[in-house]
Amino acid sequence: MAGEVRGGARMTVEELHEMAEKEKARQDLFKNRILYCAAAGCVSCGSLATRDAIKKALKEKGLDKEVEVLGTGCMGLCGEGPLVKVQSDDSVYERVDEETGRRIVEEHLCNNKKVEDHLIDNTIPFFASQHKVVLENCGKINAESIEEYICAGGYKALAKAVTEMQPPDVIEEIRKSGLRGRGGAGYPTGLKWGIVRKAKGDQKYVVCNADEGDPGAFMDRSVLEGDPHRILEGMAIAGYAVGASQGYIYVRAEYPLAIDRLKLAIKHAERVGLLGNRILESQFNFRIDLRIGAGAFVCGEETALLRSIEGKRGRPRPRPPYPSEAGLWGMPTLINNVETYANIAPVINRGSAWFSSIGTPKSSGTKVFALAGKIKNTGLIEVPMGIPLRTIIFDIGGGTPDGTEFKAAQTGGPSGGCIPKEHLDLPVDYESLATVGSIMGSGGMIVMDSTSKMVDVAKYFMDFCVDESCGKCIPCRVGTVHIYKLLDKISKGEGTKQDLALLEELCVMVRETSLCGLGQSAPNPVISTLRFFREEYTSLLIEEEGFVSSNDGHDTQKKS
C-alpha cells in the first residue's frame, strides 16, 4: 500500500511556469521538428527504423543541430503507418519507410519540396471532422518528456485546483460540465466524485481502470502511450476533490509500452514534486502506483478489478455496497476510466461551460473511437458526441473497402450490439445507442461488410464470454456455454425453430439473472443480431418435428 516514501522535491506554481517557459525556449532553438509516431501500431510497422534513417539523413546534411526528431503518441491513421509529421508546416506523411524518411529530409527540409506521393491531405474529412480534446496532445508532444507536457499547458489544471479551488468547487465544476463515465455505462462523473467525497473512511483511493479488455478497442492504450501525464494529472485532481492520497492505475499486461511510459511519467512527476507530499505548496499529498493486470476480461468490472489490485482472483461481488462506499480494502474508492480522467484537466482549465457546449445536452464532450474492421481509414478518432454514425463511417472512415457494402457497425465489444445500415443516421450518444440495443462502450467500433455472417459474429462474441466468464455465478458460467452450443448448432445448419426459441429464452435469462456486467451483457450481441438480422438465423434453420434436445451431447466449450 502507500508504504514507501518517495520523491522529496517541492515545486511551486511559479516553478511550474518557469519550467514551461524553459522548455519553450529549448524548443525554439530548433528551426524545425520532425515528429514520428511512436505508438504501438506505428512502431510495429517500423517507425523506429524510420527515425534512425531520418536522424542519419539529418546528420549527413548537417541539420542535426537545427532539427529535433521526437517520438509522439498516436497520430490517428494507424492503418497507414508509420506516420511522420514535419512541424513547421504540419505536413503529415504516411507509410514512411527508411527510404521515404530520407527523402523527407532531402526534399522537404532541404529543398522545400514536399514528398507528394506519401503526403496525407490534411483537409480530408478524416482530419477535418474530428474534434480533439482528449487526444489534443497525442501526436504533438514527446510522451516521455514531462517538460513537453508542461509546456503544452500540462499540470496547470492541477495547480489551479489545489491553489484556487476548494474540493467541493472542483466537484461542482465537473458536475456542471456534464461529463459522464467514458468506460461505457455513462454514469455522471461529478455525481460519483461527490459520493466518494461524502463517504466515510480514514483512507480513500482513486483508481484508474486501464484494463481495456474489449477486443477491437485501443483508445485507452493510445492515450496512455501518447499522453500519460494527462492521466496522472486527472487522477491527482480527482484525489484532491474526493480526499484521497493514493491512486492506482490498473493497466493490462498486454500493453508493455503503455506500462513503460506510465512508469516513466510517474517517476518524472515524483522527481519534480507534482506527485508526492504537499503538491505545489498545498496541503495535498498524492501518490500513484501501477498495478499490472494479468489477462482477465472480467477485471474491467469494477468490483473484480479492485479484488485484482488486492492480489486476488478477479471475481466480482454483488453491489451495493458500491466501491464509492466500500472499495479497496473496504475503503471508499473512486474508479474511473482512462478517458474520463483525460477529460478532467481540460474541464478545469477551460471551464464546465466550454465543455458542455461540445456534444449534446445529455452527452457532453467528445468521444474517442477506435475505428477498425472493414473500413478504409482504420485508426483512432475523436468526435463530438451526437455526431451521426454515417459521418463516422463514411466521411471519417472513408466507407468500406471497394466492392463491398456496409452491413453493420459493432460497438461496445462483447457487451454491445450491432447497428445496421438503416440506423446509420443515428446520433452517437449514450441514449441513442441504447435505443437500438447497443451501448457506447469504451469506444471500439468495428465495421462489418456483406462478407460477415452475423450468426458467426454472435458465436464469436459468445465464445469470448464463455472463455472469460469467471465462473462465480451459474447463469453466466453455464448459460453462456449453452448459448454458444445453440449458436454453433444453428450456424452449422442443424438448428430448429425450437432451438431458436430456446436461444432467445436463454438470452433473457442470462441477462436478467447474472451477477455482474459481464454476464448481464453477454447475450447482447445475440439479442442485437437477432433483432436486426433475424433472417440470417431463420434461413439456417431446418424443419424438424417432435422432440428436440438442445444438448447434442458434444462439449463444445473451448478453453484457450
Add this chain to the structure above:
Amino acid sequence: MTPTPSPQHPSGDNRFKLLDRTITKHHNSGDSLIEVLHAAQGIFGYLENDLLIYVARALKLPLSRVYGVATFYHFFNLKPSGEHTFVLCMGTACYVKGASAIQKALETHCKCKFGETTADNKVSLVQARCVGSCGLAPVAVVDGQVAGKLTADSAITRIKQWQEKSEEVPA
C-alpha cells in the same frame, strides 16, 4: 508490515535472489501476489509448481490461493512454452478481417492446436484476445514483435523459417 527474510531455496538457483528482491520490495505482502507472479514468470519463463510453493511461503499465503490466482489469469503459464511463440490476435477487428482462416491454416501446418506447442518443441501457438493494434488487422505477436496485415501464407512462412533454420534467422 515488517519484512521477513525469504526462505532460502535449497537448489542455490540465483534466480530466486532476483525474485526475492521483488518480494522484499512489496514487504512480503499477500496483496502483492499478482506483482510477484509477474516477476516470477518474467524471471523463470513459466510458473512451475515448486515456484508457486516458494511464492506461497514467502508471502505467507495458502498454496490454494496462489494456485487459484495463477490459474485464473490467462497471462500466467504453468507449462513451459516452445522455443518460439506465435500469438495470433483473435480480437474483433482481426476476426472480421479473417484471423480464423489463419488460425486454421496454422493449426494444420503445425499439427497442433492453439494453446499447444509443436511436437519438436519449436513453436507455441497462442491466442490473444486483442493486442490493441487493430489498425493493422489481422495481427500476430511473433516472438514479442507485432506483425500486422497477415495472411495465412505469410504466417506459415514465418513459422517455416523457425522450423527450417532456426539458428540463422533470429526473431
